[in-house]
Amino acid sequence: MNSLNELQLDALTEVFSIGAGRAALSLSEIVGDEVRISVPSVQVISSNDISSTTLSLNSGRFGAVSQNFSGPFNAEALLLFTEEQALKIVSDMMDSQMSLEELAEFEHEAMCELGNIILNACLSAMADILNFTLDSSLPNYTVASADDILMRLKKNTNQPYIMILHIDLAIENQRTAGNLVFLLSSASLTNLVTHIDQFLDPIS
């Protein structure tokens, strides 16, 4: 299992775009303002090839929301924003007068919710379109440096494949870019591809 062909990647991009649309809708309801989320590209690479550029991880600290999934395929999903962007998103969502420092108390939980909404929306889109359901853990939020994150991704030998979704999030004209990363084992990737092929089959 090396990588996905273009057609399979297109199908995944479509699935996740639908998920992103659902997440945007839920977030708009909470924020009371238009939220737009798009997934411009999906990449599947081997964790050996991962670098700070593939994840646009420059310097600084990152907020990571993680959830573990199990079912037809197992995966760990990580939603990554820079810490500064994460705080900005939360403060936009809360629409408050609080300064970023004052937000710290709530940031953790609110970021969990934001990540949960985006991750669940992507999963529910997969469930609807690719026809499988996954179980999931509750989200967990951690703050880590780019090096910590890369090390963690590379060290994870059980899940040598990494699916990266680049995510654009816009709230009240504030644009933020993040990454949604799925860590997959080879068996899980094979299963995912099987489901994509089943979805593509009636079309081709």
Place this chain on the structure above:
Amino acid sequence: MSELAIKHFDMEDISNVINLGLIVIDADSRILLWNNWIAKHSGINEADALNRPLEQVFSEPMSPAFLSALKNTLAYRLPVVLSTALHRTPLPLYNAFEKNQQQSRMYQSISITPIQSRLDESCSLIQVTDSSTSIKREKMLRSHSEILKKEATTDSLTDICNRRFFDAHYKMAVADAKRQKHCLSIFMVDIDFFKAYNDYYGHIAGDNAIRLVAETLKLQISRATDIVARYGGEEFVLVMPYLPQKIAEQFAEKLRKAVFNLAIPHINSDPFHQITISVGVCTGIPKNGDNLLNKADAALYQAKQKGRNQFIFLPLCETEEYLEQ
């Protein structure tokens, strides 16, 4: 849970003493579990809740976000969190529930997780925690920090900005004016013959005079961008952006007149025998190396030399020779 643990504890006992709200509903949203914590904070007994649809149990509505989260958990079997930060009070729960008493809803953090019943039915577990304490703590810390912030930047005698605030604000105002290429005016104000006033009328009267002058200067500014600060002793400074030279001069005269009109007697101040001020003004678009404050100070010195109770204007862009003349 191991068999041993099941023998030793009844899960129902635990769910009833736990300091956490627990509700379990089935796929049709009928209530299967309603623990003591929820009963206590909702004012609804377990007996009145069990087997009824969740939507019909509360007399007040649940938040739309909670309902759609619940729907999603039931449809996709995915766990959901509702954070206090974004929802505050999704369920009609109260801290100490007493009837006939107006209460505000408890701040809540909620998570909803899909679980499987022994009969293999899809159910949802709703966990509610009280986040009022952390919100209260946050509010208290914020109000403390606001008070301290204000105290740290306010002059205790006059209640206008202090030197510390001025130093920081001046730096920012100059950087701003440089970047956006707009003009900035600095007014240095000094009470004339103040030492003589203190010597004759005493320090308490001196303090009162400083307070009155500060208050009067403050009354002259109205834009949010303008500040007046106590620079030291009987000296004040005003920072005002966007004023053309002519307007800055008119404003300096307005300051002088306002203090003059206070008509505070000062027997040792010739020739008016009342408290007056001298004002040094400098206006310009600052460039690297320019020092508005020094020029305003030089202007103030000239105003003193020329007989006090007046203002002197110096433009920022003039060469040093202009100053010497």
